[in-house]
Amino acid sequence: MRFETHKVVNSRIGEVDFDHLTFGETFSDHMFQMDYANDEWQVPKIVPFGKIEILPSLSALHYGQSVFEGLKAFRDRKGGVNIFRPDKHAERMLHSSDRLCIPRVEKDLFVGAVEALVTLDEQWIPKKKGTSLYIRPFTFATEDYIGVRVSEKYTFFIITGPVGAYYKEGFNPVSLMTSGEFVRAVRGGLGEAKTAANYAASLLPAHEAKKKGYSQVLWLDGVHEKYIDEVGTMNICFYKDGTLITPPLEGTILAGVTRDSVLQLARHWGIKVEERRISIDEVMASIKDGSMTEIFGTGTAAVISPVGELFHKGETVTINDNKTGPLAQRLFDEITGIQVGERPDPFGWVRHLDI
Numbered sequence: 001m002r003f004e005t006h007k008v009v010n011s012r013i014g015e016v017d018f019d020h021l022t023f024g025e026t027f028s029d030h031m032f033q034m035d036y037a038n039d040e041w042q043v044p045k046i047v048p049f050g051k052i053e054i055l056p057s058l059s060a061l062h063y064g065q066s067v068f069e070g071l072k073a074f075r076d077r078k079g080g081v082n083i084f085r086p087d088k089h090a091e092r093m094l095h096s097s098d099r100l101c102i103p104r105v106e107k108d109l110f111v112g113a114v115e116a117l118v119t120l121d122e123q124w125i126p127k128k129k130g131t132s133l134y135i136r137p138f139t140f141a142t143e144d145y146i147g148v149r150v151s152e153k154y155t156f157f158i159i160t161g162p163v164g165a166y167y168k169e170g171f172n173p174v175s176l177m178t179s180g181e182f183v184r185a186v187r188g189g190l191g192e193a194k195t196a197a198n199y200a201a202s203l204l205p206a207h208e209a210k211k212k213g214y215s216q217v218l219w220l221d222g223v224h225e226k227y228i229d230e231v232g233t234m235n236i237c238f239y240k241d242g243t244l245i246t247p248p249l250e251g252t253i254l255a256g257v258t259r260d261s262v263l264q265l266a267r268h269w270g271i272k273v274e275e276r277r278i279s280i281d282e283v284m285a286s287i288k289d290g291s292m293t294e295i296f297g298t299g300t301a302a303v304i305s306p307v308g309e310l311f312h313k314g315e316t317v318t319i320n321d322n323k324t325g326p327l328a329q330r331l332f333d334e335i336t337g338i339q340v341g342e343r344p345d346p347f348g349w350v351r352h353l354d355i
């Protein structure tokens with residue numbers, strides 16, 4: 001797909017220290033931009049990454065009408081570039097957009113825009129093992145109006161930026177805690193949309209968890225505060241008696257692309273998979289009796305994030321001696337191997353660009 005393109009005069013790439021990349025701070029030279037007005041998307045274009053002008057009355061700032069995605073592009077070890085499951089991310093953004101009354105960016109356009117932007121800023125994809133180009137598509141309401149209703153104007157952006165290896169000091173397990181006080185989502189709410197509001201709801205509890213020495217909150221369902229939902233930036237998997245268990249997609253959790261990749265691989269390997277409700281009591285009991293040997297989060301940022309410690313109601317349990325388990329390791333190696341073209345891609349996940 002070709003788009004009207006305004007290239008930067010001077011690239012900023014020389015200013016970037018590719019050996020010390022931190023997530024979310026560095027952005028590539030260009031961005032994709034498309035406005036919505038008069039009931040339709042206007043001409044898309046690629047322009048230099050830079051400031052945008054807004055008024056304080058911008059509706060998204062007040063009522064949070066916004067959705068986003070997060071995906072990655074990698075250097076293929078044999079040459080070219082791989083984008084991981086862009087179609088799946090495009091589909092999820094359709095669902096999120098529908099829930100937030102935001103106009104849809106059709107799948108082909110979404111994928112074509114990502115490809116065009118990655119191709120133009122190909123130099124920004126870092127080369128070291130474990131690194132990638134993070135791609136952030138998002139749409140938000142841009143009408144200058146502070147009445148509460150569906151906005152009539154939007155902008156869809158895609159920005160990208162190089163990110164370093166998530167695991168710099170090895171594949172170390174994280175610690176999680178349940179929140180005795182807060183919930184993240186309830187059925188019928190926004191939990192299954194990738195939208196700003198879910199993060200707004202999670203910031204205070206996550207901040208408090210950090211202060212107590214835990215890396216993230218393990219969310220329990222908002223009704224019974226009993227069944228596991230997810231981690232807020234990751235979905236969660238349990239390995240118990242040789243079965244991989246993960247909470248079902250029942251409206252409160254995000255349908256993670258990594259979650260889907262993990263489930264497909266596990267089934268492909270002949271591992272029994274159950275998408276079912278699992279209570280915190282079952283988790284605590286089966287860690288203690290030794291039947292649950294692994295817990296790990298799944299998400300685009302870390303791919304697999306082993307959980308070594310879990311705090312719930314005054315009690316802390318340790319999983320697999322606070323060490324990464326063999327299934328987490330195997331899934332991590334396989335998915336990251338597919339992403340960089342080192343392992344076969346039996347499910348056609350990778351969109352390869354010959355650049």
Ligand SMILES: *Cc1c(COP(=O)(O)O)cnc(C)c1O
Nearest residue numbers: 232233234254256257258299300
């Ligand atoms: C993005 C996200 C995830 C992980 O989804 P992936 O597609 O695997 O990156 C999980 N939970 C929430 C709430 C998220 O926003």
